[in-house]
Amino acid sequence: MSTLRWSTGVYASAVLVDRLLGLFLLPLLTRSISPADYGAWTQTAITASMLMPIVLFGFSTTIVRYFSTAAVTAMRRRYFWRLGMLALALFVVCGVCVTAFPGPVSHAIFGDSAKQILLPSLLMLLAADATADYACAWLRASGRIGLVAATLIARSFTRYGVVLALVGQAPPSMAVWFAQYAGTQLIVSFLVFCLAAAVVTRQKQVSAETSDSPDLNELLRFSAPLVLLALLTWMGGSFDRFLLLHSLDLESVAFYAAAVSLCAIPAVIHSVLGFTLFPVLSEHWQAGRLAEICKLMSLAVRVFLFLTVPMALLLAIAGPRLLSLFATVEYRAEAPVFALLAVSVAAFGVYQILLYALLLEGRSKQVLGLAGLAVAVNLALNLALIPGLGLVGAATAAATSNIVMVCLAVRLARAALPWSFPWQESLRILANAVAASLPLLLLMAYGSGSLAASALGSALSLSIYLGLDWSRSASIARLLARP
Numbered sequence: 447m448s449t450l451r452w453s454t455g456v457y458a459s460a461v462l463v464d465r466l467l468g469l470f471l472l473p474l475l476t477r478s479i480s481p482a483d484y485g486a487w488t489q490t491a492i493t494a495s496m497l498m499p500i501v502l503f504g505f506s507t508t509i510v511r512y513f514s515t516a517a518v519t520a521m522r523r524r525y526f527w528r529l530g531m532l533a534l535a536l537f538v539v540c541g542v543c544v545t546a547f548p549g550p551v552s553h554a555i556f557g558d559s560a561k562q563i564l565l566p567s568l569l570m571l572l573a574a575d576a577t578a579d580y581a582c583a584w585l586r587a588s589g590r591i592g593l594v595a596a597t598l599i600a601r602s603f604t605r606y607g608v609v610l611a612l613v614g615q616a617p618p619s620m621a622v623w624f625a626q627y628a629g630t631q632l633i634v635s636f637l638v639f640c641l642a643a644a645v646v647t648r649q650k651q652v653s654a655e656t657s658d659s660p661d662l663n664e665l666l667r668f669s670a671p672l673v674l675l676a677l678l679t680w681m682g683g684s685f686d687r688f689l690l691l692h693s694l695d696l697e698s699v700a701f702y703a704a705a706v707s708l709c710a711i712p713a714v715i716h717s718v719l720g721f722t723l724f725p726v727l728s729e730h731w732q733a734g735r736l737a738e739i740c741k742l743m744s745l746a747v748r749v750f751l752f753l754t755v756p757m758a759l760l761l762a763i764a765g766p767r768l769l770s771l772f773a774t775v776e777y778r779a780e781a782p783v784f785a786l787l788a789v790s791v792a793a794f795g796v797y798q799i800l801l802y803a804l805l806l807e808g809r810s811k812q813v814l815g816l817a818g819l820a821v822a823v824n825l826a827l828n829l830a831l832i833p834g835l836g837l838v839g840a841a842t843a844a845a846t847s848n849i850v851m852v853c854l855a856v857r858l859a860r861a862a863l864p865w866s867f868p869w870q871e872s873l874r875i876l877a878n879a880v881a882a883s884l885p886l887l888l889l890m891a892y893g894s895g896s897l898a899a900s901a902l903g904s905a906l907s908l909s910i911y912l913g914l915d916w917s918r919s920a921s922i923a924r925l926l927a928r929p
Contacts, residue, residue, distance in 0.1 A: 460595035464602040465714050469772070471609060472707055476700075476773040478613040483620045485700035486556050486564065489691070490624070492684040493555050494572045496677070501537045501576045504672030505529050506583040507805070511668065512660050513587040526584060526646045528662065533580060541569050557691045563621045570628035577635040581642035588645055597638045604634050671814055678817035682824045682847055683794070686840040689828050694836065702837050705779040708768055709761050709787035712754040715795060731806045739803065740865040746799050748871050752922040754795060755879040756911050758788035763886050764900045779837055786841035793848035800855040803863055812858055820851040871920075882911035 475484050509529070513522055544551050544565055552562035578601060585594045608630045612623040691699050730738045761768070765784025769777055804813050824847035831839025856867050886903030915923045 460598040460602075461714050461717060463599050465711060467602045467606040469707070469711070471606060472704060472772045474606075474610060475613065476704065476777060478617055479620065481697040481700040481776060485691075485696035485698075485703065486561060486620060487624070488699065488703035489555050489687065489696075490564065490568045490571060492680075492687055493568060494575055495684065496680045497540055497572050498576055498579065499673050499676030499680070501540055501572065502533050502580055503536060503666075504669035504676065505533060505665075506579055507672050508665050508669045509583040509587050511805075512665060513584075514589075522584070522588075522646050525662075525665070526643065529665070530580065533576065537573060537576065540572070544569060554688070557696055564624060567621075567625045567628040570625070570632050574628065574631035574635040577632075578638050581635070581639040584642045584646050590645060593641065593645070597641065601631070601634055601638070604630065671811070674814055675817055678814065678821050681821045682817065682851075683844070685821075685825065686828050686832070686843060689832050690837070690840055693832050698836065701777050701779055702783075702840060704773050704777050705765065705769060705783050705837070705841075706787060708765060708772065709758075709784055709791055711761065712757045712788075712791050713795065715750055715753045717798075727802055727806060736863060739806070740863055743799065743803060743859075743863075743865060744868050747796060748868055748875075748922060749926065750795050750799060751792070751872050751875050752915070754792050755875050756882065756908060758792050759879050759883045760886065760904055760907065762788040763883060763890055764904065767890070767900055783837050783841045786838070786845040790841065790844040790848045793845065793852045797848065797851045797855050800852070800859045803859045803865070804855070816851060816854050816858065819854070820847045823847045823850055878911055878914040882907045882914065885910065 475487060479487075509525075513525070548562035548565055549559040552565060553559045555561075555568075556564070578597070582594050582597060585591075585597070605627075608627050612618075612626055617623050687699050687703065690702055727739055727742060730736075730742070762781075762785035765788075766779065766781050769779060769784075801813065824843050827843035827846055828840060831842055833839075835842070859865060860867075885906035886900075889899040889903035889906075912923055915921050
């Protein structure tokens, strides 16, 4: 448990730095470039995230699943290069498809065929993200969480520094500065890849290769459903941007993306928990320690909700004011958008934690069915609500589909493991957060929504929330603070 806590803390610190720098990019970009260019920037990011699982073929999860324990050095070395070559081949195929039809691809992504000049930069960004993700998967499987954290921080500072240098003072056209940005990211990712290669190839052999070592076919069979799962998950979380683009315009996408950037802050928590939790769960699964898996899952859900729920409430209440502060007055989104997005992020985080149990138990078909149902609900609601409600409709669809996923995932997890969802503790966390949010609500209502009122109300609400938890014998805050 102490190792898990240390790894989580180290990685959490790196992710926090990454997200803070990413948050600082919001005012930098929204104040330096037009809303249309910011919309194009966000579209390149979500398009790259869609193509990532295709290029990597789910290898990031597969590497952690099969090479975190008992994997000998020789096998790690061999598969580092074999899986890497497969990913490179898939990237080449992807690049050929994009460049063969630049007009239609550009229209689908940006709503404008003239923006096809951004496609080479998009491919460079995809290559950079895929290379870094692949390298970090091997570092993660090797137990080098400290190195993963260091590389994440280095990439974050490089990203922010490059954007600051390129757009901070009279930026050139987006086609110019975005190409320079993507090229820099590709160089940094290549250095991360070299670091991972050095770690994998220089590890000392500790045991002989066993007969049950996975072969390539087994790895590909495990990875294939993960690709479809990742694409379905992406559709559930990002396809609404494309519907907004083609129903409204690129500027509306920019406003929605800015709101999502703020409300996605709590997503740091489940990404950190999952990053360090899944390798430990895999180790317990291979050893047959189901009781430890159930204990860790319950603890992960409780910790996630304890940290997420108050943040989600604060964003739901103060989100519109924060958006005008971080961006410009031109960027506007209604209060219901922030409330619904906060619910969506919280529900998706719980789903991600439950997903690990289903993957370990081999219920890939059920997981795919669950994700497919959520996507169907999301798309149907988006198509029905966006034309009339705009951003509120997209946020409603996101929250509803993620709630559906959580409800069904709880049932599947209970069938896979002797585990039950910690409902009582979850309801207590929600009640404490709602009670603690009253000072913020009052100050926002009677303090004209000023920045000072927002800051004071947030500080009072968080203090009350921590006090309510600390007074209990089963305090989560005290558990997290324990050395």
